[in-house]
Amino acid sequence: MQTMTFAITEINQRSDLLPHLKLGFHIRDSCDDIPVSLRAALLLVNGQPEIGTSVENNQEKNNSYNLGCAAIQSTVSPVIIGDAASGVSMALLRSLGSFHIPLVSYFASCSCLSNQKEFPTFMRSMPSDAFQIRALARLVSYFGWTWVGVIGVESDYARFAIQLFLQESVQYGVCAAYTHFYPVVLSQQALDELLDVIQMSSSKVIINFSGESEMKGILRQVRRRNITGLQWIASEAWATAKSLWETFGDLLAGTLGFAIQRADVIPGLKEHLAGLNYQDRLPCKGTEDLNDVYSSYSDVTQLRVSYNVYKAVYVVAHALQDMSNCVVGQGPFLNGSCADPKNVKPWQLVHYMKGANFSALGERVSFDQNGDPIAYYDLMNWQRMPDGSLHLVKVGFYDASSPSGRSLVINDSVIQWPASRSVCSDSCPQGSRVTRRKGEPICCFDCVPCAEGEVSNTTDSLDCSRCSEDTWPNKARDLCIPKTIEFLSYHELMGIVLCVVSVLGACISLSILVIFFTHKDTPLVRANNMELSFLLLVFLAVCFLVGLLFIGEPSDWLCRIRYPAFGISFALCISCLLAKTAVVLMAFRSTLPGSRVMKWFGPNQQRASVLFGTAVQVIICVVWLLTSPPHANNNTDYSSTIIIECVTGSEAGFWCVLGYIGILACMCFLMAFLARKLPDNFNEAKFITFSMLIFFAVWVTFIPVYVSTAGKYTVAVHIFAILASAFGLLFCIFVPKCYIIIVKPEKNSKKNMMQR
Template sequence: MFKYFSSRALRWMQTLIFAINEINQRTDLLPQLKLGFHIRDSCDDISASLRAALLLVNGQPEIGTRAERVNRDKSQERNVSSNLGCAAATNTISPVIIGDAASGVPLALLSSFHIPLVSYCASCGCLSNQRDIPTFMRTISSDTFQMRALAQLVSYFGWTWVGVIGMESDYARFAIQLFLQESEQYGVCAAYTHFYPVVLSQQALDELLDVIQMSSSKVIINFCSDSEMKWILKEVLRRNITGLQWIASEAWTTSKTLWDEFGGLLTGTLGFAFKGVDVIPGLMQHLMSLKQSSIHKSAFVAEFWEELFNCRLNGSVNSHSHGGDNYLDRLPCKGNEDLNDVYTIYLDVTQLRVSYNVYKAVYLVAHALQDMSNCIDGQGPLPNGMCADPNNVKPWQLLHYMKRAHFSTLGEKVIFDQNGDPTAYYDLLNLQRMPDGSLQMVKVGFYDASSPPGRSLVINDSVIQWPVGKQASRSVCSDSCPPGSSIARRKGEPICCFDCVPCAEGEVSNTTDSLECSRCSENTWPNKGRDLCIPKTIEFLSYHELIGSVLCFVSVLGACISLSILAILFTYKDTPLVRANNMELSFLLLVFLAVCFLVGLLFIGEPTDWLCRIRYPAFGISFALCISCLLAKTVVVLMAFRSTLPGSNVMKWFGPNQQRASVLLGTAVQVIICVIWLLTSPPHANNNTTNSATIIIECVTGSEVGFWCVLGYIGILACMCFLMAFLARKLPDNFNEAKFITVSMLIFFTVWITFIPVYVSTAGKYTVAVHIFAILASAFGLLFSIFAPKCYVIILKPEKNSKKNMLQKIKSKCAAK
């Protein structure tokens, strides 16, 4: 595996040198001290990083010539030193280390030596553990905040089904773990989580791309560096996979090399980049100050020069570091090479992010030394608060001041938290193709961890350019459940995979993806969409609806017919037909029937407690009066016939007074039942809200025993009346109302026997309607069965309404016997 030279890393190194030179030239910062430095190459390798760091903290001198060190160390160890103001250049212990760029955990072992370590690019959240790594600080934000930002980003666009991939490294593993934890609270699920090796073989690429292609998720978050991303994109291009929405980690968000080579695949990519500056005054001039005459002073610069101009410096032996090309075949450098003649990322200062973090890291050390120099006894890190000597700096003493440092640089306030992390701020960038065809990373939002909860992420949707179409693609495992339904989890699948179940009767959900439906209150009911509780419909048998109007009309009509027949009979009260059929009881019966018809009106309209307490007793007593009258009439007919027999004086025991008394006595029993009912558990109005979209205002009987006793007593009277009428069936027609009473009782029994099951099985206003119908039907049955024949004779056959005709019929009847 060959390591290629990084021009970006050289720019970072030069930024460090520039910042140190700038501080050494200032009179307001460390006027009595000069900063020096010793730079070693980590070669992007953990073992090389550790070796270089240990050499720095142990103060080991370098042994042998540069050529000998190169041949000895396969990690290509290179260094450059400047120890301005230092006593010795080769054996001075470094009190602080700035670097490196990687998030490798092993480097944190330097905490065992109590050496402050300031990283400008190691963002792994694992490095914020001050208990295990107390000497670590950094000028880049912790990935903990970036993962929160990413979780909010995917949630903002409704992406609940995302693919998460990353290379096998501490950085990617900790980042993915944090992202999955943060995204869970937003209902975001990982369609897959896949790790691939740092060295991507074809087999590893095939496995990764197979996972991506087989998944339904089109949104992919990748935690890697630009070098790994490059190989992945090459395979994506080879397989012609399109329509992917890439979400970049900050490690490759701003990689210009990726834009230039794979712009067509990455257009629309979103990613966070830590805060940078547009310009560091004087840095460009410092970067351009490289001349061939001075590049031999630094192995880094020499190798950069040879790589950039594809030439060989006199006396250079860097053939091992050029990826295996024939370095010795290169032409010698001419000496007139100029940085202005070529493009190099080394001079690209359009987006100074990592370089700015290096710049801040140097100033962190400088301000810590400044605070140490300005220390007042009693506030220092030594016992009894004594101050440290800035001319003899101990690493742990410097760390004491670094932890407390706060300063401003290039207009930004730099503050560190208890974990040694700066305040997190990220720019949200979107790779867009400009009208001229060029590609640019455009800022479309930002994440500020210092903002109040819920307002930390700000996105300008209108300026985002998407990979496909003009809006964000959909990436969900299951479509959202609309209001009126709830989520039903699928067993064994992620929480983002679910079914939508309509809310049960009486329940609503008014939000999308509701976890459960809520039950409406007793007085409300779901609307048709089951997303809103609306007031229940008030239901009772009203005069204003058709069935109520019809029953009201029939009740009044029945009363009018009863009173009309009463008027007819009263008009012809002196005729034999009327006199022969117990005129007084007939008049009473017609009045009571009219009352029965009018009682039906008490069952129409909105029930109240008083109305309920009146309607049931009125119904029971009115029918008791009617049946009692019929019973008295039947008894009178029987007694009248028997009184015509020789020696019989029965009628003297059942005269008019006894007839009235029997009616009153028969009704009195019903009155007593009703009084007991009203005193113990009277009927009352009730709002019935049980499992219905309506509030049924109804009269409840209070005591079921009382209600059925009232009906039962009416039934007993009707049975007695029917028995008497049956016994009088063979009496002469002139005196015989028995057959009409028999018919009326049969109708009465039919109506009320049918009434009972229908009454029990219906509900609401229809129960009341059935009750009224039974009252009207039975009343009409009594009215027409008994009085229709009489009215027929009186009005249409007046010649038959004579004493002679009646006596003739009686004689013929007796003769037949």
């Protein structure tokens, strides 16, 4: 009220604003009561009281006033500044609507009042709750409070505010643990119901849309029940209510709230307040100097509501100034007419007020199409000073005129906290995803680890993303890392062992070849088909060395060499054995009278049989290479590994090669088995029989193992089968002969050979 009188006095003393007009005012106390407000408003707009200035000293009831401002020549107020309460303002607007009396509120923030169709004459210097609600939703989201309690007094202000908050908070992932309305007059039963809701909830953050009088009753019960650790979020109605601190400071430390914009200073207001004398105020004498004492009345450090009153008065003044500057014929009304500022009509004043655009104490004041000012809030934090007093610290701000991503600015480092977090469910860490709980709010959820092959690199991720074919999740499943490249390498232990064994087998084969060549004139070597033995040893050495082609990183050319080399080398070996077995059978058959068999199976025929047996395998391999050859392939089907492997290209080609070797081996085994008991001290047939049994055992075992293994182990199994079967042939056929040649040379004689 005093700020209004000061502003009017200031305007009347200015020469640059309304130099030909003087403003007067009537003041009525609304008592924050609708019937009282209506009666006072009707007195103002009907011209009572008489010309002059009057103040009804009914200030003890409530600090909310209807403020009227009019030209001093008129007894009718063409504009009302007030009320503070949204509900009272709505009642006044509905009652005064037919008079088109503009109402400028300095503290009514309900977003419902922005409806210009319903309230066309309403304006305010207080931002709409729609902006405060956006700021509150951003605030709780900023601190990760996804589980908050929302309470409010049973009023239009709180109902609309809570409804807006519930709508706005959804897009930020914030859920209301509960919403509860309580009556303006708080009975013990109403307080018990409210406190039961607060205590039963797991939420520690409470947003309260109320005034300070209701807050006192709530805090009194909170203390009685010894509820601690609550993080209060204040609406602008009590965000700077210092009177609460005196009694409940221990419960309110750390409170956060958006307060309406503060004026750093209104020049002259402090002096105006200090210069007032009050009569009939015992025990004061009425002559005290207010400069000598401190009181919240004379504290001008938090000029927020007062600043809104100051701006509201200046809106009227600037509207009248714009009206005075109107040029006849260019006016906004019918036929370009202008309004008479000395006999102003309310509807004319409304037009100019809505177009007001001026600067007040360095701030630009203007209004949108709903009669709302640009919203700006200070984020205040209630902090305890060392002496126990309250320090309202500005820790951020919300500027609705800034881009949405930068509208809220917070300085976390200076905030004092009573509690740190309030969530229904803990955040899902990276590497997991959110799964909703059926029938519960979206803030209540479970965390499920990402499935195999998927990652999430943000907290509270709704979905996990699948890694690309050549990457795989790390252990935490929050990052895709390159898959391990796998192939049988010369640098790993298994590759080294197989390489050494292959070379060793080739060396043993060549060493035996040297021994046989050195003793080529001995009966034992000569009696066992020396030429085929030499060829077999060479081919066995090749078989051992073929195993080396399966080690190392596969490439297309290597894949196209290894399989044909494997098939042809074994075809050579088995063909030689087949020829040797056939020679044994033919030799004994040729001893029968009149037999001419050996004539048809001499050295040339033996060589031809080896070539023929091998030629079939060569043809199979050539057809395979020409139709669908083997090639290198990066196999990404496995979890964390990319297997570089040789694929056969044609499965039929691979199994034909393997099957042909099996056919040769079966023929060799059959002939050797038939010749195993022929009378010869060094009959090779029985050794060939044993070698074929080992050969079959190796390759029959190889097939299921080969099919069931993967990666480098498949290659290792293949090499093992090659080496095992080659060693079986080498040891079964040649080791007994080497034993006689080296250890028992006396048995290597024609006499010993011919005993049977």
